[in-house]
Amino acid sequence: MEIEVQLTGSPIAEKISPPRLAAHGAWLEFRGAVRDEENGKKISGLEYEAYPEMAVREIRRIIESLAVTHPCLAAKVIHRVGLIPVGEAAIYVGIASRHRAEAIALLGEFMNHLKQGVPIWKRRALPIGARLSQPQHVETLKPAAAGASHTAALRSLDEVISEIQSRCQPLPGLHAPLAEVFGRVLRETVCAPGDLPPVDRSTRDGYAILNGDESENYQVVDTLHAAGWKPRQLKPGEAVRVATGASLPCENLRVVMQESVERTGNQIRIVRHESATNISLRGEDLRAGEPLLHGGTMLNAGALAILATAGHVNPLVSPRLRVLHFTTGDEIVPPDQTPKPGQIRDSNSVLIRGLLQNVPCDLRLAHLPEDFEQAKLLVSAFSLQPSAFDLLLVSGGASVGEKDFTHPLLEWLGFEIAFSQVNVRPGRPLILGVKDSRVAFGLPGNPLSHFVCFHFAVATALARMTGGAPPKFLRGRLADKLDDKPCPRETLWPAKLEISPDATVRLHPLAWANSGNVACLASANALVRVPANTGPVEQFAVVDFLPLTAMLGE
Amino acid sequence: MRILFFAQLKDVTGCDAVELSPPSPLNCEQLWTMLLEKFPGLRGHRGNVRLTRNWEYADADAQFTNTDEVALIPPVSGG
Numbered sequence: 001m002e003i004e005v006q007l008t009g010s011p012i013a014e015k016i017s018p019p020r021l022a023a024h025g026a027w028l029e030f031r032g033a034v035r036d037e038e039n040g041k042k043i044s045g046l047e048y049e050a051y052p053e054m055a056v057r058e059i060r061r062i063i064e065s066l067a068v069t070h071p072c073l074a075a076k077v078i079h080r081v082g083l084i085p086v087g088e089a090a091i092y093v094g095i096a097s098r099h100r101a102e103a104i105a106l107l108g109e110f111m112n113h114l115k116q117g118v119p120i121w122k123r124r125a126l127p128i129g130a131r132l133s134q135p136q137h138v139e140t141l142k143p144a145a146a147g148a149s150h151t152a153a154l155r156s157l158d159e160v161i162s163e164i165q166s167r168c169q170p171l172p173g174l175h176a177p178l179a180e181v182f183g184r185v186l187r188e189t190v191c192a193p194g195d196l197p198p199v200d201r202s203t204r205d206g207y208a209i210l211n212g213d214e215s216e217n218y219q220v221v222d223t224l225h226a227a228g229w230k231p232r233q234l235k236p237g238e239a240v241r242v243a244t245g246a247s248l249p250c251e252n253l254r255v256v257m258q259e260s261v262e263r264t265g266n267q268i269r270i271v272r273h274e275s276a277t278n279i280s281l282r283g284e285d286l287r288a289g290e291p292l293l294h295g296g297t298m299l300n301a302g303a304l305a306i307l308a309t310a311g312h313v314n315p316l317v318s319p320r321l322r323v324l325h326f327t328t329g330d331e332i333v334p335p336d337q338t339p340k341p342g343q344i345r346d347s348n349s350v351l352i353r354g355l356l357q358n359v360p361c362d363l364r365l366a367h368l369p370e371d372f373e374q375a376k377l378l379v380s381a382f383s384l385q386p387s388a389f390d391l392l393l394v395s396g397g398a399s400v401g402e403k404d405f406t407h408p409l410l411e412w413l414g415f416e417i418a419f420s421q422v423n424v425r426p427g428r429p430l431i432l433g434v435k436d437s438r439v440a441f442g443l444p445g446n447p448l449s450h451f452v453c454f455h456f457a458v459a460t461a462l463a464r465m466t467g468g469a470p471p472k473f474l475r476g477r478l479a480d481k482l483d484d485k486p487c488p489r490e491t492l493w494p495a496k497l498e499i500s501p502d503a504t505v506r507l508h509p510l511a512w513a514n515s516g517n518v519a520c521l522a523s524a525n526a527l528v529r530v531p532a533n534t535g536p537v538e539q540f541a542v543v544d545f546l547p548l549t550a551m552l553g554e
Numbered sequence: 555m556r557i558l559f560f561a562q563l564k565d566v567t568g569c570d571a572v573e574l575s576p577p578s579p580l581n582c583e584q585l586w587t588m589l590l591e592k593f594p595g596l597r598g599h600r601g602n603v604r605l606t607r608n609w610e611y612a613d614a615d616a617q618f619t620n621t622d623e624v625a626l627i628p629p630v631s632g633g
Contacts, residue, residue: 032633048632051560051625054609055632079632091633111633117611119625120632121561174608174621316621 002074003063005056009082009366009378012089013334019074024096028103030111031089038125045085045126047381051119052388053322053362055079062113063106070106072097079120082381154423157490157529160430161460161470167418167434168464171321171390175314178304183360184317185468186297192290193310195283199229200248204278206257207239207268208248211277220266224249239268248279255279298468318466321361324389325352326379328396328406329445330370347447347518348395355454359462364389372405376412390438390465393458396445406431406442415440423532425489426512427453432461439465447518452492455527455548473529473544476505482528482537483509490532494524497547507545524548555618557589558625563603566595579617585624602629 002019018027034046063075074096084090093110097103114120155163173187202208209218218239224230226245233250234240240249248255255278261268286292292306299307299317307315327346335345349365356363368375392413394406407420415433420442422430426449431442439461443453456471463470482493496508507528510520529544530537537543558571574588582605590597605612606625618624 049561050632051558051606051627054606054625057609114633115630117630118632119560119606119627119630121628122631123561172621174623175619176608319623 001064001067001072003060004074004076005059006078007050007052007055007081007364008078009080009364009381012078012080012092013336015336016076016078016092016094017336018094019076019096021073021096023098024073026095026097026100026103028095028097028100028107030091030093030107032091032111033089034084034086036086038122041125042128043086043125044128045083046090047083047123047126048079048081048090049121049123050079050081052081052364053320054119056362058118059114062110062118066106066109066113070097070102070109072102072106075106081120082378083126154421155419157422157424157456157492160419160422160424160432160457163418164432164457164460165464165470167432168439168461169437170467171319171437171465173316173467174319175316178308178313178315180320181299181315181317181360182301182304183358184299184320185466186293186299186303186315186317187295187467188316189291189295190293190307190310190312190315192286192288192292193312194288196286196309197247197280197282197284200251200253200282201280202242202244202246202248202255202278203280204255204257205244206242206255206278207261208234208242208253208255209239210234210236211252211254213237216269218268218270220263220268222249251282253277253279296467296469318360318468319390321359321391321462321465322389323356323361323363323391323393325349325363325365325393326368326395327365327445328368328370328375328394332367332396348443348445348450351447351450351521352393352395352454355451359466361391368394372408375405375409379409379413391458391461392433392438392440394440394442395450396443410440410442413440423489424456425487425491427456427492430457432457437465448494448512448521451521451524452494452527455546456492471546473546474505475542476507476526476545478528478537478539478541478543479506479508481509481539482530482541482543484530484534484536486533486535487530488532491530491534492527492546493530494520495526495528495545496523497526497545507543555620555622555624558623560625561628563596563599563626563628566599567593575620576618579619581617582612582614585618589626596626599626599628603627 036042038046059077072095076094078092080090093107095103095106213236215237218237220241221238222230222232223241224246225243229247231249234253242255256270257278260270260272260274262271292310293303297303327348331343332346333339333343339345353363368378394409407417410417410431410433415435418432418434420429420431422428429442429444430453433440441458443450459471484491494510494512496510498506500506507526509528510524512520525548527546555574556571557574559567559569564570576588586600604627606627607616607618607622
């Protein structure tokens with residue numbers, strides 16, 4: 001069952017497409033709108049507040065448990081938070097099921113559960129005619145620090161990466177159950193709690209006898225399956241029937257394969273002699289106390305299996321990151337709308353969702369209006385609690401145009417600006433802000449620059465915050481000529497990395513005319529580093545590159 | 555441990571979160587004792603407030619440790 005849950009500070013879209021499932025006969029949609037009165041008084045809007053991490057999990061949990069009795073194929077829930085004017089939807093629920101009755105029943109029960117246990121609140125009602133007043137904790141806008149030369153200086157790529165590494169701190173680890181820690185970074189070294197295997201085990205189906213017992217016939221005195229263990233000291237002339245994986249009854253045995261014996265009743269005779277003992281010895285895989293996994297390991301499926309084997313069911317891991325992504329600019333329209341002249345579709349929201357797919361995080365997306373006061377209102381309703389996010393990404397609005405406001409927005413939120421200019425192409429403008437353990441980036445609005453900055457800057461911060469290994473440049477050979485003109489800025493050139501049949505890395509530089517060119521996004525899986533003022537780089541030249549797949553927490 | 559306050563409890567405590575570092579894990583009763591000492595105004599809300607531990611409602615026998623994120627959940631009103 002596919003469940004999608006979103007909390008958003010933006011209006012819920014007018015039209016939401018049903019999931020593409022062949023099996024569903026019913027697609028039921030519900031929108032709950034803000035009424036024009038609350039407790040008998042006329043109002044102009046409601047302000048909602050949520051505990052986002054938990055609300056998302058609770059909604060998901062409720063749907064999963066209700067789907068047991070009302071089978072459901074897919075569900076999508078969007079709850080809006082912040083200020084919502086009368087008439088606009090506070091909640092959207094879409095449910096796909098085979099038949100309408102299941103969807104209708106599930107929806108009714110879901111709404112009841114939501115109103116009982118999901119941590120979302122109507123924080124206050126706005127009386128009719130009231131202006132959307134600012135919450136008390138909103139400070140006035142501070143002017144950008146003038147003449148702060150250390151932040152204005154252009155940073156090289158190496159300086160940017162090392163500055164991010166020194167400014168971002170690992171977030172405190174926490175213990176979480178195994179089912180929830182895939183993709184997170186282990187924050188402790190886990191040792192084997194006992195020998196593995198804990199006793200000698202048979203690696204064959206056969207008969208266990210004393211090692212060195214040369215009897216002509218053996219009496220089968222017991223049968224052991226993989227699951228059972230019955231300790232017993234064997235005597236010469238005795239055999240125990242064992243299955244593969246069975247724990248052997250005592251030490252100093254060997255197992256004769258069943259194909260090598262003749263059995264008559266409870267008697268066996270060895271007809272073919274083998275030299276192998278067919279035993280996996282106690283502690284052969286691991287000795288008690290030996291490290292199984294070291295701190296800093298990204299927990300992939302195999303690592304989780306090891307933790308489960310060791311019974312380490314609540315490992316200390318990096319927290320699930322809370323990420324906020326704001327798009328900005330009045331020229332941005334949702335992707336399902338047709339842009340008017342001068343407008344473009346928002347591709348960065350879905351881009352960032354995809355880029356963060358392998359990072360355990362709760363991502364919230366919102367669009368900020370261009371008017372700074374309006375934007376501040378939305379941000380404050382959305383995110384001013386200190387626990388609201390660990391990482392803030394603001395797309396666009398970071399160059400020096402009149403309407404740009406990422407820099408003042410971050411300062412207004414209390415972030416210290418570490419740098420605001422980088423000498424990297426494509427990548428300008430890039431801003432880093434830090435506030436205690438929280439990190440904010442102002443990222444270029446055009447998708448290619450957004451993509452490149454994510455991979456060298458945001459990924460470095462994510463690795464620091466989770467405690468994983470940072471992105472690392474590797475060396476490879478160009479498969480084709482990289483046709484660049486000398487550029488005063490260091491360049492990260494999108495490329496397609498291929499492993500040739502002889503297992504060497506081949507990099508195909510992709511065509512991109514300028515940072516607004518998005519055609520190469522789909523095939524780029526590496527960034528080739530071209531030093532400043534280089535010009536063209538010949539075919540087969542050895543270059544440094546950043547691989548873009550599976551790089552986080554490796 | 556990070557303790558979060560929501561909705562009207564923010565007005566009661568005057569903040570939206572507080573960090574506590576108890577020397578050993580706390581059960582519900584001990585956690586409430588610590589909270590009420592710091593925020594006596596919470597006393598009248600205790601009967602209506604549910605505790606969460608790491609984004610799940612906490613059982614009566616829950617133990618709260620320093621790495622936990624705890625929240626006080628007053629009656630909800632979403633939808």
